[in-house]
Amino acid sequence: MPTQGKLEAVCKTVLERITPKPDERKKIEGLAKTLERKVAEAAEYFGVKAAVRLEGSVAKDTWLSGEPDIDIFMRLSPTVPRTALGEVALKVARKATEGARQVERFAEHPYLEAFVDGVRVNIVPCYEAKRGEWLSATDRTPYHTDYVKARLTPQMRGEVRLLKKFMKGIGVYGAEIKVGGFSGYLCELLIIRYGSFLEVLRTFANLRQRMVVDTENHYEGRKDELPLLFNEPLVVVDPVDMGRNVASAVQRQKLYTFVAAARAFLENPSLKFFYPPETKPLTVGELKEALQKRGSTLVFIIFGRVEAVPDVLWGQLYRSQRSLAKLLETNDFVVLRHTVWSDEENLNAFIFELESHILPPVKRHLGPPLEKIEDCQKFLAKHSANPETVSGPYIEDDRWVVLIKRKQTDATTLLSEKLRDGGRSAGVAKEIAQALSRSFKIYKNAEIVEVYSRNSEFAKFLTEFLQGKPKWLEKA
Amino acid sequence: MPTQGKLEAVCKTVLERITPKPDERKKIEGLAKTLERKVAEAAEYFGVKAAVRLEGSVAKDTWLSGEPDIDIFMRLSPTVPRTALGEVALKVARKATEGARQVERFAEHPYLEAFVDGVRVNIVPCYEAKRGEWLSATDRTPYHTDYVKARLTPQMRGEVRLLKKFMKGIGVYGAEIKVGGFSGYLCELLIIRYGSFLEVLRTFANLRQRMVVDTENHYEGRKDELPLLFNEPLVVVDPVDMGRNVASAVQRQKLYTFVAAARAFLENPSLKFFYPPETKPLTVGELKEALQKRGSTLVFIIFGRVEAVPDVLWGQLYRSQRSLAKLLETNDFVVLRHTVWSDEENLNAFIFELESHILPPVKRHLGPPLEKIEDCQKFLAKHSANPETVSGPYIEDDRWVVLIKRKQTDATTLLSEKLRDGGRSAGVAKEIAQALSRSFKIYKNAEIVEVYSRNSEFAKFLTEFLQGKPKWLEKA
Structure with missing residues (x-):
């Protein structure tokens, strides 16, 4: 068991690195002010009545040095129809960030991501809604900001930063569908509830059953109702909306990865949790040898561009992945593991590791x-x-x-036949099926070197997949 | 649906063949009388007080022409200790059949089987027991004989013969452990209860759930107790002993084979059910081709003499077979079917048909x-x-x-290692393990031709096993 001292020493080192220095802080805060003003002006220019305000981690001073995201919210009147909300906001946001690189994004409604002075800026619309009378999912955000700002001490902001960095390091940070992990707001609520990074870790390390956090005691005397309202293994009641579980996006695997990492860190603290070593992809020769020695069969379905924004893309990728695994299993193939990879642009891959791709006849x-x-x-x-x-x-x-x-004895034949028309009948999601019906290719084991050797990100991903073991699990 | 006429025509033909003609009847009844006398004399010679009587199918006139079994029972005084019962009986029986071929047998206690004038004779001891005060399992037999003789009309004796011959033809006749089927007494009780061969078939053809026959109404008004007393799917309460299920030895597979055959016969009556065509073993060339085309793997464990009487031998073979199948399954091998064969002398075989004998690593x-x-x-x-x-x-x-x-990827290696010391730890029964520990050989697929080509009974058995389909299922 490490001494408290060892734990604190690691945290101190990390905290120093991730707390923004005055120069950086000045730059980001200045940029945020400027953008607030520009968005307000652009709104005025188009005659749109909007309350513009900085939200998110910069507003709450919980952002990580070197990784700022500036979130500017435009609160519009509820008289603007929902269908027009995104359009209006995009128009204003484009004008406010003229000249910067702009990417249209989509969550519940469209919003603009722009890169200004090398900083990612999200300009997001929402409604001027009364508490509890939400018209869109983002309407709660200003209330979240106010709630958190009022409760975090400067010390606690550091604890939030540590928790976020830890979660990033072990791959469970981010509520977007691709990750299915912990949001920044969720991290903040956990610090408000438990006081410090280490206390949060200790709490999760001891998780033995369903965990419910209800800081504002919304369910005081009505605890029995909670299991009926929420069925996720981690429930954090939103202080500003008692009907919402802030942790609803957290997948079990991410929750339990956090639990396991918390245990491992408390046992054996190390910077590795916050700063995992970069993966060095296997050389093509090493890859071939590793696949050969392994004895299982890796089947890759490689295909191109999917016309969908990231959240939709990942939602459909995950759904299709599960359906295809099911297809293989109902045809008696033993699926050891399966995963999916995407560069969100031109290359997508489903990967199935099978005991064998050939079944007895x-x-x-x-x-x-x-x-x-x-x-x-x-x-x-x-x-x-x-x-x-x-x-x-x-x-x-x-x-x-x-x-x-047996009708189907070869997994690659089965997949080829089922995917020829996109695979809708096999449960492949719509946009993925469209991409597959245009073209796809199935690779088996070392045949993948063709793709592997021309895409280093994919190479890194596959190397990690073959290894399988979280980096923090290696003994120091 | 065939007419009643077609059914009756087939039954008539069979009945003519299986009813003993006067000459044969005279010979067998004369032989039985002689043997009764000889056994009584031998008992007297040794000073053993014994009531000697003919029992079984000859006594009840339900034996099949060409297949008589003469059962002579010696009823001894309850003062003879159980441990001495067999010894005394064997001594008397040996003397009574001096000069004939004699084989010592064992059921609950030893008895003698002798071949006199080409007829099998069983000389069996039992106790002079009062009804319900049984001292050994065979004490009931004289009561069974009396019960049946008093109730069977000459017409019904023919029906019993038909039922027995049908059951022999489809392989479900015989209560010995090797068969696990219907005893002669059970056939007689079914005819007494349902009146005719065809009515018994109709009853079983419609079997949809547990069936209880209680001809003597021992459980009148207490039917609820039956499921607590008996858990077999077929319960036939013994008229002379309400605590005994006459069908307790009937294995599910034999019961349901009878059910299926009854349905098939009523649909499409044919002599084939009573007289199945002899199996023509595949030639070695045909065998090799059949195994190759099949695509599964047959694994044979061949071993020699087991020191045990048939009932013990088969009990141990079946038990060991199940244990070895379990061993393969817990090691992830997919066992399609398994069976066991023995000539009850020098050659025994466990046969496992596997999807594959090699598993992924x-x-x-x-x-x-x-x-x-x-x-x-x-x-x-x-x-x-x-x-x-x-x-x-x-x-x-x-x-x-x-x-x-995976630790074990080859089924033959797994079996070789586990059986090297006899396989007791893998659940192989005692006497079988002794035989195995002396020597055994494992064959895979066509390697079996070595055994196949020198044993025609085994060849016949394996040919039938590969085919798998009951002969009566073939369309005429």
């Missing part, structure tokens, strides 16, 4: 129990003189059974 | 859920730096998981 097929007389008749009629029947029908215990030829 | 190994903190620590300590770990440990949902090297 014969399988057992259980018929009805003898007591179901009509089903038995149908079963015998179907299998008794069928050329696909290898043996039987025979009686085993109280059922008819046959050994029959 | 990697498998998924599920660890504990994250909430079990101590188990997680142990799991990580064990797998984190283990050379057997192929990938991970990683978190999937809420558990730790690893991909690890």
Whole structure:
């Protein structure tokens, strides 16, 4: 067991690195002020009535040095129709950041991401809504900012920064669908509730069952209602909206990765958790050797551009991944692991690791129990003189059974056939199916070097996937 | 649907063949009389007080032409100790059948089987017991004989013969452990209850759930007690002993084979059910081709003499067969079917048909859920730096998981290693393990031709096993 001293020393080192220095702070705060003004002016220019305000981690002073995101919110009148909200906001935002690189983004409604002086700026619309009378998902944000600002001491801001950096380091930070992890606001609420980074870690390290955080005691005396309202394993009741679980986006795997990492860090603190070593991709030769020695089969489905914004893309990728894994499993392939990768531009990959991509040509097929007389008749009629029947029908215990030829014995053939038309019938999501129906390619084991050697990000991802082990699990 | 006429025509033909003609009847009844006398004389010679009487199918006139079994019972005084019962009986029986071929048999206690004038004769001891005060399992037999003789009309004796011959033809006749089927007494009780062969078939053809026959109404008004007393799917309360299920030896597979055959016969009556065509074994060339085309793997464990009487031998063979199938399954091999064969002398064979005898070298190994903190620590300590770990440990949902090297990838290696010392630890029964520890050989697929080509009974058995389909299922 490490001494408290060792833990504190690591935290101190990290905190020094991630707390913005006066120069950086001055630059970012100045830029935020300027942008606030520019957005207000642009709104006025278009005759749009809007309350413009800085939100997010810069407003709350919980941003990480070197990784600022400036969020400027425009609060519009509820008289603007929802369908027009995004359009109006985009027009204003484009004008306010004229000359900067601009990317249209989409969450619940469109918003603009711009890069100004090398800093990412999000200009987001919302409604001037009364507390509890939300018209769009972003309406709560100004209330969140106010709630957090009023409660965080300067000391606690450091603790938030540590928690965020830790979560980034172990890959569970971010509520976007791609990550399915912890949002910045969630980190702040956890610090408000538990007081410090280490206390949050200790709490999660001891997680043994469902965890409910209700800092504002919205459910005082009504705790029984919570399981009916929320079924996620981690529930953090939103202080500004008791009907909302701030942790609803946190996937189980991310929650438990955090739990495991918290335990490991408390046992053996190290900078590695905050600053994981960069992955050095295997050379092509090493990759080939690793795949050969491994003995499993990796099947890759590689395809190109999907017409969808990131949140939609990842939602559809994950859904399709699950459906394809299911397809393989219902056809008796043993799926060891599966994952998905995307550069969000021109290259997407589903990866399935199988015990084997070839199945034996014969399988057992259980018929009805003898007591179901009509089903038995149908079963015998179907299998008794069928050329696909290898043996039987025979009686085993109280059922008819046959050994029959297996229809699909090769996973790559199965996938090729099912995806030829996009794979909608196999549960592939719409936009993914469109991309697949244009073209895709299936690679098996070392055949992937073709893709691997021309895309270093993919190479890094695959190297990590093969290793499988979180970096913080390595002994120091 | 065939007309009643077609059914009756087939039954008539069979009945003519299986009813003993006057000459044969005279010979058998004369032989039985002689033997009764000889056994009585032998008992007297040794000073053993014994009531000697003919029992069984000859006594009840329900034996099949060409297949008589003469059962002579010696009822001894309850003062003879159980341990001496068999010894005394054997001594008497040997003397009574001096000069004939004699084989010592064993059911609950030893008895003698002798071949006199080409007829099998069983000389069996039992106690002179009062009804309900049974001292040994065979004490009921004289009561059974009396019960049946008093109730069977000459017409019904023919129906019993038909039922027995049908059951022999489809392989479900005989209560001995090897068969696990219907005894002669059980056939007689079914005819007494349902009146005719066809009515018995109709009753079983419609079997949809547990069936209880209680001809003597022992459980009148107490039917609720039956499920507590008997848990077999077929319960036939013994008229002379309400605590005994005459069908307790009937295995589910035999019961349901009878059900299925009854349905098939009523649909499409044919002599084939009573006289199945002899199996013509595949030639060695055909066998090799059939195994190759099949695509599965047949694994044979061949071994020699087991020191045990047939009932014990088969009991141990079946038990060992199940244990070895379980061994293969717990090691992830997919067992399609398994069976056992024995000539009851020098050659025994376990046969396992596997999807494949080779498994992929990697498998998924599920660890504990994250909430079990101590188990997680142990799991990580064990797998984190283990050379057997192929990938991970990683978190999937809420558990730790690893991909690890599979210990056993070849079924024949697994079996060889486990059986080297007889296989007791793998659940092989005692006498079988003794035989195995002396020597055994494992054959795979066509390697079996070595055994196949020198044993025609085994060849017949394997040919039928590969086909799998009951002969009566073939369309005429």
